[in-house]
Amino acid sequence: MRRLIDKITTFIMAEKEPGMIAEAIQLAFDVANGRNRTLSRLVPPCLFLLDALLCVIVIWKVPYTEIDWKAYMEQVEQFVGGERDYTVIKGGTGPLVYPAAHVYLYTGLYYITDQGHDIFLAQQLFTGLYMATLAVVMACYWRAKVPPYVFLLLILSKRLHSIFILRCFNDCFAVFFLWLTIYLFQRRAWTLGTVVYTWGLGVKMSLLLVLPAVGVILLLGRGFTGSLQLAAIIAQVQFVIAIPFLRENAQGYLARAFELSRQFFFKWTVNWRFIGEDIFLSQPFALGLLTMHASVLVCFIVNKWLKPARKPWSSILAPILRFSSPFNPQEERQVSVQITPEYVLTTMLSANVIGLLFARSLHYQFYSYLAWSTPYLLWRSGAHPLVQYVIWALQEWAWNVFPSTNVSSGVVVASLAATVALVAASGEQAPTSSGYASRERKVE
Numbered sequence: 001m002r003r004l005i006d007k008i009t010t011f012i013m014a015e016k017e018p019g020m021i022a023e024a025i026q027l028a029f030d031v032a033n034g035r036n037r038t039l040s041r042l043v044p045p046c047l048f049l050l051d052a053l054l055c056v057i058v059i060w061k062v063p064y065t066e067i068d069w070k071a072y073m074e075q076v077e078q079f080v081g082g083e084r085d086y087t088v089i090k091g092g093t094g095p096l097v098y099p100a101a102h103v104y105l106y107t108g109l110y111y112i113t114d115q116g117h118d119i120f121l122a123q124q125l126f127t128g129l130y131m132a133t134l135a136v137v138m139a140c141y142w143r144a145k146v147p148p149y150v151f152l153l154l155i156l157s158k159r160l161h162s163i164f165i166l167r168c169f170n171d172c173f174a175v176f177f178l179w180l181t182i183y184l185f186q187r188r189a190w191t192l193g194t195v196v197y198t199w200g201l202g203v204k205m206s207l208l209l210v211l212p213a214v215g216v217i218l219l220l221g222r223g224f225t226g227s228l229q230l231a232a233i234i235a236q237v238q239f240v241i242a243i244p245f246l247r248e249n250a251q252g253y254l255a256r257a258f259e260l261s262r263q264f265f266f267k268w269t270v271n272w273r274f275i276g277e278d279i280f281l282s283q284p285f286a287l288g289l290l291t292m293h294a295s296v297l298v299c300f301i302v303n304k305w306l307k308p309a310r311k312p313w314s315s316i317l318a319p320i321l322r323f324s325s326p327f328n329p330q331e332e333r334q335v336s337v338q339i340t341p342e343y344v345l346t347t348m349l350s351a352n353v354i355g356l357l358f359a360r361s362l363h364y365q366f367y368s369y370l371a372w373s374t375p376y377l378l379w380r381s382g383a384h385p386l387v388q389y390v391i392w393a394l395q396e397w398a399w400n401v402f403p404s405t406n407v408s409s410g411v412v413v414a415s416l417a418a419t420v421a422l423v424a425a426s427g428e429q430a431p432t433s434s435g436y437a438s439r440e441r442k443v444e
Helices: 002-032 043-061 069-080 100-112 119-143 148-154 158-167 171-186 190-203 205-222 224-257 283-305 313-321 329-337 341-357 364-370 374-380 385-399 406-425
Strands: none
Touching: 002 148, 043 119, 043 148, 043 158, 069 100, 100 119, 100 190, 100 224, 119 148, 119 158, 119 171, 119 341, 148 374, 148 385, 158 171, 158 364, 158 385, 171 190, 171 205, 171 341, 171 364, 190 205, 190 224, 205 224, 205 283, 205 329, 205 341, 205 364, 283 341, 283 406, 341 364, 341 374, 341 406, 364 385, 374 385, 374 406, 385 406
């Protein structure tokens, strides 16, 4: 009798097991795609804690690599000593080529880290900066209703951890202020977001890449008059923080801090190595990239970014050229409502990736601007999750090849181009079909 009961029990369990496995798989898919609200909400904080542990391991196990930190400290030491002429301030890697906010931030680090000698403390501070930036990125993703399976890609980048924790680049601060700007714009804190953006621009001019998106967002979200006032804030903050250097040598400051004609070394490029050094250094190539950059930006502005206005671009541009608003007060309110967290994130990151695609030269630290942009844009484009992960993996591989090769640089450009093309071909709304998060849109 006992043997008969055991056989019946084994048979029942064998029948139930496939169903239990199927339910477990379905639950995992529901959590990953945001359909299980309770468990899906736990994914970002769990990933955040996991990454915090990973950062501790990186500091503990991986040796620090000196690249620019010593040069930053040498430049700051001259500033602390009273030098204000940008053409005179130099470090081991060359002259000071970053705006005034960079100098102020690293002056603070200079004092905190015993004049730059306490590298371990600096790494701890940059780990905190990395985790703070990741928290803001995750908040931006969550407000844009991104499903949890995309969040996993936010913590997997080897190169990104290296840039923050093992290199202490100033790009880390610029990236933090970029994402904080996005979050504040998502919350419709237009003035504070503008101040944060211009401070980030004062750290590194790389944030000029998103300036067109900032302009469109402020025009549609804040109205014509309001956007002009915020544009004035951007200029005023840049002027105020630069006063000590402008008094000493205004032309020298502007030429060094915002040098747009800088000649880049071929040996350090990550993106265009496959075209050869002669073409890379040629003027026609530089002009061609600039032309393509402007053309793609115009296409995105006309066909995507101005969609909330529900007007032809010509009827928007013409009044602006006459220095008047293209909207009446009622239209301004209607348009402003359309500037959702999804719109802000898509517009800002699109401008960023377009700029990186057509940049004449990208160095490894520029991956900090890209690593957290690609996952969202690939998801937003509606690409299949497998495609999203494959493009992300190829991109991550290419940025970890050192020194870059013809193949790796080709993959860098191809992954950027694929991301831009997929976003350009996508519709206006984030995907909501099976396999993606579908949460009710709320108008703020």
